[in-house]
Each structure stands twice: as C-alpha cells, then as structure tokens.
Amino acid sequence: MSAPIIAIDGPTASGKGTVAGRIAEHLGWHYLDSGAIYRLLALAALRRGIALEDEAELAELASTLDARFVGESILLDGEDVSLELRREETGNAASRLAVLPAVREALLARQQAFRQVPGLVADGRDMGSVVFPDAALKIFLTASAEARAERRYKQLIEKGLPANITSLLQDIQARDARDSARAVAPLKPCEDAVVLDSTALSIEEVIRQILVLASSCGLIASV
Numbered sequence: 631m632s633a634p635i636i637a638i639d640g641p642t643a644s645g646k647g648t649v650a651g652r653i654a655e656h657l658g659w660h661y662l663d664s665g666a667i668y669r670l671l672a673l674a675a676l677r678r679g680i681a682l683e684d685e686a687e688l689a690e691l692a693s694t695l696d697a698r699f700v701g702e703s704i705l706l707d708g709e710d711v712s713l714e715l716r717r718e719e720t721g722n723a724a725s726r727l728a729v730l731p732a733v734r735e736a737l738l739a740r741q742q743a744f745r746q747v748p749g750l751v752a753d754g755r756d757m758g759s760v761v762f763p764d765a766a767l768k769i770f771l772t773a774s775a776e777a778r779a780e781r782r783y784k785q786l787i788e789k790g791l792p793a794n795i796t797s798l799l800q801d802i803q804a805r806d807a808r809d810s811a812r813a814v815a816p817l818k819p820c821e822d823a824v825v826l827d828s829t830a831l832s833i834e835e836v837i838r839q840i841l842v843l844a845s846s847c848g849l850i851a852s853v
Contacts, residue, residue, distance in 0.1 A: 643778035664754030692736035770819035
C-alpha cells in the first residue's frame with residue numbers, strides 16, 4: 631500500500647508550514663514544504679536573470695533544479711539558501727511563476743516523490759487537489775489577512791530580516807488574489823477538505839485539532 635498522506639493547504643502565512651512540520655516530527659513522518667520548491671525555483675530564476683513570465687525557460691530550469699533538503703537547511707546548487715527563501719521578494723516571485731502550467735507540471739513529479747513510508751505531511755496550495763488528490767486527510771488552513779501579516783512580520787523580525795507590516799498586508803492581499811484567480815490549481819478548499827480558521831487559535835491548538843482529525847479517520851492512534 632502507498633504511504634498515507636496528510637495534506638495541509640492554505641494561503642500564505644496561514645501557519646501551514648509550521649503546523650505541517652511539527653505534525654510530521656510528532657508522527658515521525660516525512661515532510662514536504664511544496665512552497666519551498668517554488669521559492670527555490672524563483673530564487674534560481676532571479677539569480678540567472680530568467681524572466682518570471684518565460685514559461686518554457688522556467689519549466690526547463692525546474693526540470694534540472696539542483697535542490698536538496700538537509701535537516702532544517704534548504705540547499706540550492708549546494709548553498710544553504712534557507713534565509714533567502716523567506717524574503718518577500720522571493721515569495722512574490724514564486725507566486726508569479728506558480729501560475730504557469732508548464733512550471734507546475736515540471737515540479738509535480740518532484741513533489742510526488744516525497745511520498746514515502748511511514749507517511750507524509752505535505753503543505754502548500756494544491757496538495758489535496760492536484761499533487762495528492764487521494765490524501766487520507768485534507769486540511770485547508772486559513773486566517774484573516776491581518777492576522778497573517780502580523781505573523782509574517784514577527785517571523786521576519788525574529789530572523790533579523792527587514793519588514794514593514796503595511797507592505798506585508800498589501801503583499802498578502804495581492805498574493806491571495808493572484809493565487810485564487812489563477813487558471814491552474816487555484817487556491818481554494820477541496821470539497822473533501824476540513825477548513826480550519828486559525829485566526830484566533832494558537833499553533834498548538836491547530837496541531838491538536840488536526841491530530842484529532844487524523845485519529846478519527848484511522849490514520850494514527852488516539853491522541
């Protein structure tokens with residue numbers, strides 16, 4: 631039997647990455663940060679001077695991307711670029727190239743290869759709808775744009791990166807609109823996804839709710 635999957639989708643800064651990583655660690659499962667793959671491609675394109683609208687060139691780059699995940703470090707061409715991937719410039723570039731069908735197709739197999747026993751927790755924007763449509767548990771994690779801007783602001787400040795909460799809110803609203811309106815895999819909950827609004831919840835409360843759901847559908851033992 632193929633490895634079970636918990637798919638956690640949602641808009642930018644909804645906390646899905648933190649939640650998915652913590653759940654994977656708790657269960658001893660593998661973890662896929664699909665957004666990091668798109669940000670790696672965006673960073674590689676920016677470094678090479680490839681236009682973010684050049685679909686053919688970006689798809690070719692995606693097929694040869696030298697990307698590796700080593701512990702908490704993310705490597706591009708052997709260089710740890712973890713901090714660079716968190717910059718708003720990189721995130722916005724990733725959102726722009728993610729609307730391109732050929733790019734998404736080129737990265738699909740790379741993401742599906744993360745499915746390994748004993749299981750996988752995957753976060754992104756189309757994990758439950760496109761990449762792993764047979765996931766046993768699908769979560770759509772969201773929060774108000776204001777709450778997400780505040781979380782991203784605190785995250786960047788803690789990492790010593792420059793941040794402006796007003797521009798962050800504007801960027802988040804623009805990315806929400808772009809991700810929701812794209813022709814391929816638009817950002818929206820799957821029909822069989824459980825929608826969790828984390829605006830008023832702590833990370834621990836969100837994790838607890840997802841683990842309870844995973845237990846109720848037989849994925850894990852009782853929590």
